[in-house]
Amino acid sequence: MTSTYDHRALEAKWQARWQETGLDEVDLVGARKPYYNLMMFPYPSAEGLHVGNMFAFSGADAHGRFERMRGFDVFEPIGFDAFGIHSENFALKVGRHPRELIATNVTRFREQLMRLGAQFDWSKTVDTTDPAYYRWTQWLFLTLWKGGFAYRARRNVKWCPQDLTVLADEQVLADGTCERCGAQVTERELEQWFLRITAFTERLLANLDGLDWSENTKLLQRHWIGRSQGALIDFPIEGKAPLRVFSTRPDTIFGATFMVLAPDHQRTLELTAPAVQATVAEFIEEAARRRISGQRGDESSTQGVALGSDAINPLTGKPIPIFPSDYVLSGYGTGAIMAVPAHDQRDHSFALQHHLPEIEVVSGNDSPGPHGGTGALINSAQFNGLKAPEPAREVITAALVEAGFGQAHITYKLRDWGISRQRYWGCPIPAIHCPTCGVVPVPEKDLPVLLPYIEDFRPLGTGESPLARDPEFFRTTCPQCGGDARRDTDVSDTFLDSSWYYLRYPSADRDDVPFDPALTRKWLPVTYYDGGNEHAVLHLLYSRFVTMALEQLGYLDFDEPFTQFRAHGMIVMGGAKMSKSRGNVVVPDEYIARFGADAFRLYLLYLGPYPETLNFVDTGINGPHRFIIQVLRLLDQVEAESMATPEPANLARARHRCIRQVTVDTPERKYNTAIAAMMIFVKRLREHDGPVPKAALETLALLLAPYCPHLAEEIWERLGGAYSVHQQPWPDADESLIEDDEVVVVICINGKKRDQILVPAGTDAETLEHSALALPRIQQWLEGRKPERIFVIPDRQVNLVLPG
RNA sequence: GCCAGCAUGGCGGAAUGGCAGACGCGGCGGUCUCAAAAACCGUUGAGCGCAAGCUCGUGUGGGUUCGACUCCCACUGCUGGCACCA
Numbered sequence: 001m002t003s004t005y006d007h008r009a010l011e012a013k014w015q016a017r018w019q020e021t022g023l024d025e026v027d028l029v030g031a032r033k034p035y036y037n038l039m040m041f042p043y044p045s046a047e048g049l050h051v052g053n054m055f056a057f058s059g060a061d062a063h064g065r066f067e068r069m070r071g072f073d074v075f076e077p078i079g080f081d082a083f084g085i086h087s088e089n090f091a092l093k094v095g096r097h098p099r100e101l102i103a104t105n106v107t108r109f110r111e112q113l114m115r116l117g118a119q120f121d122w123s124k125t126v127d128t129t130d131p132a133y134y135r136w137t138q139w140l141f142l143t144l145w146k147g148g149f150a151y152r153a154r155r156n157v158k159w160c161p162q163d164l165t166v167l168a169d170e171q172v173l174a175d176g177t178c179e180r181c182g183a184q185v186t187e188r189e190l191e192q193w194f195l196r197i198t199a200f201t202e203r204l205l206a207n208l209d210g211l212d213w214s215e216n217t218k219l220l221q222r223h224w225i226g227r228s229q230g231a232l233i234d235f236p237i238e239g240k241a242p243l244r245v246f247s248t249r250p251d252t253i254f255g256a257t258f259m260v261l262a263p264d265h266q267r268t269l270e271l272t273a274p275a276v277q278a279t280v281a282e283f284i285e286e287a288a289r290r291r292i293s294g295q296r297g298d299e300s301s302t303q304g305v306a307l308g309s310d311a312i313n314p315l316t317g318k319p320i321p322i323f324p325s326d327y328v329l330s331g332y333g334t335g336a337i338m339a340v341p342a343h344d345q346r347d348h349s350f351a352l353q354h355h356l357p358e359i360e361v362v363s364g365n366d367s368p369g370p371h372g373g374t375g376a377l378i379n380s381a382q383f384n385g386l387k388a389p390e391p392a393r394e395v396i397t398a399a400l401v402e403a404g405f406g407q408a409h410i411t412y413k414l415r416d417w418g419i420s421r422q423r424y425w426g427c428p429i430p431a432i433h434c435p436t437c438g439v440v441p442v443p444e445k446d447l448p449v450l451l452p453y454i455e456d457f458r459p460l461g462t463g464e465s466p467l468a469r470d471p472e473f474f475r476t477t478c479p480q481c482g483g484d485a486r487r488d489t490d491v492s493d494t495f496l497d498s499s500w501y502y503l504r505y506p507s508a509d510r511d512d513v514p515f516d517p518a519l520t521r522k523w524l525p526v527t528y529y530d531g532g533n534e535h536a537v538l539h540l541l542y543s544r545f546v547t548m549a550l551e552q553l554g555y556l557d558f559d560e561p562f563t564q565f566r567a568h569g570m571i572v573m574g575g576a577k578m579s580k581s582r583g584n585v586v587v588p589d590e591y592i593a594r595f596g597a598d599a600f601r602l603y604l605l606y607l608g609p610y611p612e613t614l615n616f617v618d619t620g621i622n623g624p625h626r627f628i629i630q631v632l633r634l635l636d637q638v639e640a641e642s643m644a645t646p647e648p649a650n651l652a653r654a655r656h657r658c659i660r661q662v663t664v665d666t667p668e669r670k671y672n673t674a675i676a677a678m679m680i681f682v683k684r685l686r687e688h689d690g691p692v693p694k695a696a697l698e699t700l701a702l703l704l705a706p707y708c709p710h711l712a713e714e715i716w717e718r719l720g721g722a723y724s725v726h727q728q729p730w731p732d733a734d735e736s737l738i739e740d741d742e743v744v745v746v747i748c749i750n751g752k753k754r755d756q757i758l759v760p761a762g763t764d765a766e767t768l769e770h771s772a773l774a775l776p777r778i779q780q781w782l783e784g785r786k787p788e789r790i791f792v793i794p795d796r797q798v799n800l801v802l803p804g
Numbered sequence: 805g806c807c808a809g810c811a812u813g814g815c816g817g818a819a820u821g822g823c824a825g826a827c828g829c830g831g832c833g834g835u836c837u838c839a840a841a842a843a844c845c846g847u848u849g850a851g852c853g854c855a856a857g858c859u860c861g862u863g864u865g866g867g868u869u870c871g872a873c874u875c876c877c878a879c880u881g882c883u884g885g886c887a888c889c890a
Binding site: 215216219220223224226228230245246247248249260296297298300301325326327328329331332333336337338339340344345346347411412413533534536537570572603606607608609612613614615616617618619620621622623624626627629672673675676677679680683744746748750751752753756788789790791793796797799800801 | 805807808809810815816817818822823826827828829830843870871883884885886888889890
């Protein structure tokens, strides 16, 4: 054997072998220790897999391979999340049909993924655009609908008046313009489908405590759900219904000197005095314009006009004026607030602008002016002296309840999930609109509702999906009355496709059920989910919701889909995200072609801690590549030996140290330090003069298996190991061989290193102290002074502390 | 504005409160070569010194400790999330 490293041949050889032998196809039925190793499936863009994907898959695959060698039956599927507005927009741009485009992209992705050498089970894969998949996405929708989790409602969508198309929120730039044409975006009200995720708000929040997820991910979800505890308070209005507000600080009600309504609050006009009708109407109109264009800002938050009518502060009995202003939103709480300018920054700014009085009701704060309000109540009648926020909040809420002015209440930021998309490239919503029966579900036997191939998939300009252009698609008969009816022409949000794909994988080859009950019981919930934190909220939250709903409807016997979730980091270049416009995109194919998948995987994982944002450095791959060549050279040496070489103690120590480090670091996802440990071991072997023991290379093959699956397999085979290295048990470190016989103990004076001694490991403190004091250099530094105190840390350090 | 996280050589990054900079990249010097590449060997935080060695050094300022990259307080900067959420 030569030591030239032909990674192409080597990797092709093993990939073919794995495929022929079905090494990575798990016996889902017979598996004894199921381990579902899931990673977020990619969106097959036209650019191909990027470095970030490769990084994530390398890490997740290393994890899966490690668990496999630890004795688990690891199921590691992959698929394609191929519907969506990105494909559609790209297709529009290049003038090709998304169906052809996606087919090409998927093929390319598949090849790239194959070349990475991950242990994907390709016999169970999904493509969300395949009718065999989206048939069940439609089933899911119908099931949720029948279960009471889907409803229709009117809601505003973003609309570009120039492109004549509905936009996704993220296609609207911060200044309210369209990301594609730059026109000012407006809104349109359309009737759409919603999924009742708020049915599970409390559970989605409470369950988080028990989930083994990356802390940051849980935190993002908590914030998104946004639970606020407070009270609903009614402010009476003479001759009219009272005005209801939500406040988290009912204890500050004595400081409420005015009220603010969202400009689009239902009662704004009703509460407007005749004299100012015109002014208020104008203000409301302007505010609407600001809201739609996203141009609400610091200036507009102090703008407002008095409605000319007063509300009564229920506890003081005093009339206070009412204003509409941008800084109160109609969509949160009741869309109205009691303003407490002495204790709220926004209310304070507004009060300054409009010369409204401030009443301080919480004292005991060091800083004057508006503050959060922690202290004791003042100016609050019989409540003076109570500590705020608690127990004042509780006491005043009780008083309000007693007097019939309020009730304790909790609000959330979480909203129901709007899933209608007025676009083409998505899963058709299986609903039929009948003039007599109303909205009726497509019968399950008629699924899938196929997405038709339409030549002209450009946006229609009416606010409807391009599917509304295809009568053959939408003309149908009502399943209930048989009369003429029209299909829903909207498609569903891609997050619906991905909200259940993990349920599908084990049953991907079944066309009779979305997910087989027995397989599901055996393999789910997912053991380990690896993914980017950019999906921390939406995808993960939607998946949790779907799981909860299906559990409630009796389809699942668990209510959380992912037992363990770990977020991985990102790869950036020069501190910036890779993007075409920056011209800093690294194409992984070139690296793999030149250095091989093993070297590339090794390099990506060696960059730094897997959960962090990491910097791609162009030349960095040379190190891992060299390392692989050095390992192969050692292998040549071992093979050249005719006789088995006994393993010297120092090499055994180095080997077991390496095992220990890799074994500890790998499951903690400290891939970078695990790889460093292997590099150190190889360095020791290279420094060693004399024959290299076979045991060294055997161990390396095993430890390298999760990182460089092809190389590991090659080494294992050449050493005569039985196929496959990936089915071998993970090696154990022998702690008794690891400890050094001798250790260096550092001698410090006042914490500064002054000398060191080599002593047998485990030398006791007293001996160390004596040896240290006897050292000539130390005596020189001591200049006859006696140490005041002496600290001895066995095997490490002696610190002599001089007086003064 | 609020909430997280991070800050260490020229670069990526290591360090249960106990020798800061492991490991790797890059640089420099050398071996091999007609030459170059590759590979291999040595060297590489800064300053001072002929040298033994000394001093300084983990964003800034304080603190706790015999001892702090590590713990505490304040600040600055960067990254991510939320953003008039009452």
